[in-house]
Amino acid sequence: MSRGIHLALHPYGVGGPGQHGLWKDPRVAKNASIDIGYYIRQAQAAEHALFDALFIVDSQFINATYPAHYLNRLEPLTLLSAVATHTRHIGLVGTASSTYNSPFNLARRFASLDLISGGRAGWNVVTSFDTGTSRNFGLDEHLDYATRYGRALEFVQVARGLWDSYEDDAFPADVERGVFLDPRRLHALDHVGEHFRVAGPLNVSRSPQGQPVIFQAGVSAEGRDLAARVAEGVYAPGGTLEQAREYYADVKRRAAAHGRDPEHLKVFLHGGPVVAATDARARRREREIFEEDNDFDRNLALLGRSFGAYDFGVHDLDAPFPDVAHLAEKGGRTGAAQIIRRAREQELTLRQVVESVAAFRESPFVGSPTTVADTIEEWFAAGTLDGINLAFRTDDDLELFVDGVVPLLRERGLFRTAYEADTLRGHLGLPVPANRHTRVRERAGG
């Protein structure tokens, strides 16, 4: 089933960038984003459905106009560690910034989660999108784009080096010989690079999956290249089927160009499926959800987020879109640059830009269970995805998908009927990376 579709669950908590009004739903606990019980139940539901992973997003910056999703929430590794001991199979993927962490500490925390979960940890590497984050870490400004990506690459390389500190046979714990540790199986890293100097060794040994799985969301050329070089799962930007196919082929090609097996880079599309008894009802519900979330002030704040938490509220809404080109240039904000280009070409006011950015768009995975299963199958066959990162507004929506769509995917041989492994690597069909020191020794010996 490693050739089937991989499914991950992305629990929302309360509200989010696209779920502004969700907290008003009586089925959603107002404190869900800080309630560990909520996350444990979500993980157990996903595990019951045999999903590959639970995926936790993050940001280290908020302000009062921010999406409720990020406002008040548990730190991902603390969260996932608590979830780990209440689940047995499902992968646990947490988001953490390579810009605002140190490799030794973060490598250690993911290694700990990997041991606590028996080999189910995954790290979604982000370079931190929100500019304001820098001010929580003593910097007036984000590191520039190229530096952030260079740092991310080296960070992952250092983490992987630290994760190999202990070979699997490092602790003979041989009472007769009086040997607890075999010091020849413990290795310092002595990394000296452009961004980091880290001696090691790490004081955590390897898990049953060897090392945590690396995820990344690469959109720009730098992002795609980072994913192609080090990621084992990548969150694709989505769009139309044609755009998704282009992206899929591009990152697989880039992975191969780096000498990797493209099969070892799994592409996940984001999907917020809306399932109902009929297609018409599902489409109606999709529109209702859009209206529930649609709020001009929220949309204005979200537009500002693309420009580095810029406050567009200081401008006249009905004057031409303001000159904010300097914000788009800073930090290589490709989305912001596109918005400026369109505003100029179409001579839009600020209000018109806000409305066009937040305009209703139909999403692909909406319809009756059969329609949604058909669409997933079509997109999978078209070479757009290896997996889908699924987000649902309520437990009812999750249930409609799990009870309606998943059985159809199973019937068609597209999704597992039982867990074939206990590790995240196992679910994704990724090999356990050999310890670099063991490999060198074995080569030398053979």
Next chain:
Amino acid sequence: MSRGIHLALHPYGVGGPGQHGLWKDPRVAKNASIDIGYYIRQAQAAEHALFDALFIVDSQFINATYPAHYLNRLEPLTLLSAVATHTRHIGLVGTASSTYNSPFNLARRFASLDLISGGRAGWNVVTSFDTGTSRNFGLDEHLDYATRYGRALEFVQVARGLWDSYEDDAFPADVERGVFLDPRRLHALDHVGEHFRVAGPLNVSRSPQGQPVIFQAGVSAEGRDLAARVAEGVYAPGGTLEQAREYYADVKRRAAAHGRDPEHLKVFLHGGPVVAATDARARRREREIFEEDNDFDRNLALLGRSFGAYDFGVHDLDAPFPDVAHLAEKGGRTGAAQIIRRAREQELTLRQVVESVAAFRESPFVGSPTTVADTIEEWFAAGTLDGINLAFRTDDDLELFVDGVVPLLRERGLFRTAYEADTLRGHLGLPVPANRHTRVRERAGG
């Protein structure tokens, strides 16, 4: 019972600075220090005995001669988060370095643990003892002693500021008025200090105990002063009853001098009780344990640890103790300075220094259950401790204490018969700190 004795459990895992040979004991799992099940069972046993807290030590540096205790172990917050959802009352105190973390990230992780545990988190603030740690974080050398302590003080102040980001009524989540967040109840910190600039706000709200409890181990004048200024629990260096009484009086006096209620700084002694049916058998067992752990190479490495992971192995064991005064001066190593002084006064060789540092010393809490209970009562009455941080070699030893000594302490009114609270602050008789912003508003209003 907040005037009774507080008991914390410090689980060893496998081996430790004073438990070198423990891994050979067939009752101890060889992988205990990376087995989350071990820690969950320890926490549950301690909770069953109504202990105040579980205490997890840490270090971010190892080498092959290091105590097994630190060699391979779970990161404390990841560990405690997993333990949190398998316990309901016991406090969860984790060690983390103020030298090798950033305040925003660490404050957030402790705030998350505090929410996940329902108000049971404690942070043992360390400035990182082991010199080699710096090389895992891009620095050749530790920050100097005064800088480390200045940074620790400011770090705690920043963390406490961040923990007050949300007032308790920040989320009205009022569907009728359409108000999820009340932005007037969310506060940036805008801290600009000598060591840190942190804007905030933190994206985690307060727990039922308001803020995590701050612990510290203050030995030197700087350490005692830091404890007196910001700690709510302090790990005392121990020694004789007279030394412990002097320390207790000193830190309480220092706390009062800083305008604090000395009752709000709880002094914990470290105790590794040895309990047996008779005093003679307990003393014999104490001696046996010493012999099991006594190993010249280990003792040589431990001596080196006091001098900054210095390798004394390069010196002639039978020559006069080498001139390492420069190592003792660096970073204000008071223990190392004492060793040098004694070696000089008594004209000791390196071998003799190693043997004298590691010499057998009787510890106070050894004997039959009655003797140990008597000693604890005596030390408590003498004003040496508010609590004891208990370490046991095996589950059998824990059981001997819990079944033999604890009931006697209860009979004498010295230890609780039921939990009177669900938070760590509640167990320790510490007040919930009012949110600074709420306090200011209420003062202004009144």
